[in-house]
Amino acid sequence: MAFRDDPSRSGIESHVVDCLIIGGGPAGLTAAIYLSRFLLRVILIDAGNSRAASIPRTHNHAGFPDGIAGGDLLIRMRSQAIQFGTQILDGMVERLEGEGGAFLAYGDHGCLAARTVLLATGVVNNRPSMPETIHDDALARGLLRYCPICDAYEIRDRRIAVLGNAEHGEREALFLRSYSADVTLVSPDGAVLDQGCADRLAQAGVITIPGPCSTIGIDRDRIHLTLPQGTLSFDVLYPALGSVIRSERAADVGAALSDEGCLIVDAHQRTSVPGLYAAGDVVLGLDQISHAMGDGGVAATTIRNDLAHRSPRYCATARSSPALDSAFPS
Numbered sequence: 001m002a003f004r005d006d007p008s009r010s011g012i013e014s015h016v017v018d019c020l021i022i023g024g025g026p027a028g029l030t031a032a033i034y035l036s037r038f039l040l041r042v043i044l045i046d047a048g049n050s051r052a053a054s055i056p057r058t059h060n061h062a063g064f065p066d067g068i069a070g071g072d073l074l075i076r077m078r079s080q081a082i083q084f085g086t087q088i089l090d091g092m093v094e095r096l097e098g099e100g101g102a103f104l105a106y107g108d109h110g111c112l113a114a115r116t117v118l119l120a121t122g123v124v125n126n127r128p129s130m131p132e133t134i135h136d137d138a139l140a141r142g143l144l145r146y147c148p149i150c151d152a153y154e155i156r157d158r159r160i161a162v163l164g165n166a167e168h169g170e171r172e173a174l175f176l177r178s179y180s181a182d183v184t185l186v187s188p189d190g191a192v193l194d195q196g197c198a199d200r201l202a203q204a205g206v207i208t209i210p211g212p213c214s215t216i217g218i219d220r221d222r223i224h225l226t227l228p229q230g231t232l233s234f235d236v237l238y239p240a241l242g243s244v245i246r247s248e249r250a251a252d253v254g255a256a257l258s259d260e261g262c263l264i265v266d267a268h269q270r271t272s273v274p275g276l277y278a279a280g281d282v283v284l285g286l287d288q289i290s291h292a293m294g295d296g297g298v299a300a301t302t303i304r305n306d307l308a309h310r311s312p313r314y315c316a317t318a319r320s321s322p323a324l325d326s327a328f329p330s
């Protein structure tokens, strides 16, 4: 498969977008705003499951001293990207093929051809075992939280539980200990902590309970964990159960991944596959909105400069805006 890099945009060239962005969270949307303002032809496909959408109100995002709901931030970013010319499609990219200036993406919208692809597909937190409606209610009311870096400030001196084992639980419990003297680490499955881990937690004043935790329930302002020892109630529960990295489309084209499955990129967000870039949580790094946005801006600028290096037509003003349908070769 190869597309001609022909300035005349004739034939199949007219169907090829300059950049396909997969994922419409803070990383993908920031890149979309930049790329559209670079006068490039951009399509963003989003499955609509941004982690940012589940933030009841973020208070650590710069520029919003009174906080902003994650959903509202996404709506603002989406409309900004559309305003500058990004075409946003709701749906899933199921498969990616190609490399170096000729990618094909297959999914809900058929087949889309792109010169470059930016993966901004994020991660999914592993959830504790509990009914979805109770989970979502607890999350909306701040009884259940996933990001101590983001919101531990809001629960200073409260009674905090962390649900997790040594791998993720120890780090999270120790971090939270600097916000409250009352932190308990509960094992979801009854796993026993190794001695070193148990000693470090004890030294820091973190209570450890082996579990297993059979049910999680809530009332108006407390969250309750049912354990063999009885039911314990807390002001807030942080699951520390790890996450699933959404790097499947990178694996499709053989991009290098870390042991955890995160995309490995250079300082300019290039992956190991020419023409494929990555930004946000899917890349190894700090999983935060500010970081995702920074990655998105860097990736977009690299994409623009790499395209300009590849073809002189990206250095001359001649923006075409073909109809959306023409991006999909029949």
Ligand SMILES: Cc1cc2nc3c(=O)[nH]c(=O)nc-3n(C[C@H](O)[C@H](O)[C@H](O)COP(=O)(O)OP(=O)(O)OC[C@H]3O[C@@H](n4cnc5c(N)ncnc54)[C@H](O)[C@@H]3O)c2cc1C
Residues within 6 Å of the ligand: 022, 023, 024, 025, 026, 027, 028, 045, 046, 047, 048, 049, 050, 051, 052, 053, 054, 055, 056, 057, 058, 059, 060, 061, 091, 092, 093, 094, 120, 121, 122, 123, 125, 145, 146, 147, 150, 151, 246, 249, 279, 280, 281, 282, 287, 288, 289, 290, 292
């Ligand atoms: C409860 C909670 C609270 C948080 N609070 C804060 C906070 O206060 N401050 C802060 O800075 N950070 C916070 N975070 C973290 C923040 O939400 C993430 O760091 C940020 O959303 C990452 O942005 P992203 O664009 O990389 O990924 P995401 O926002 O997760 O977006 C990825 C998008 O890609 C889509 N996608 C995935 N695969 C495909 C595919 N194959 N085809 C099409 N689309 C696909 C997904 O559906 C999703 O919409 C919080 C996270 C959670 C869960």
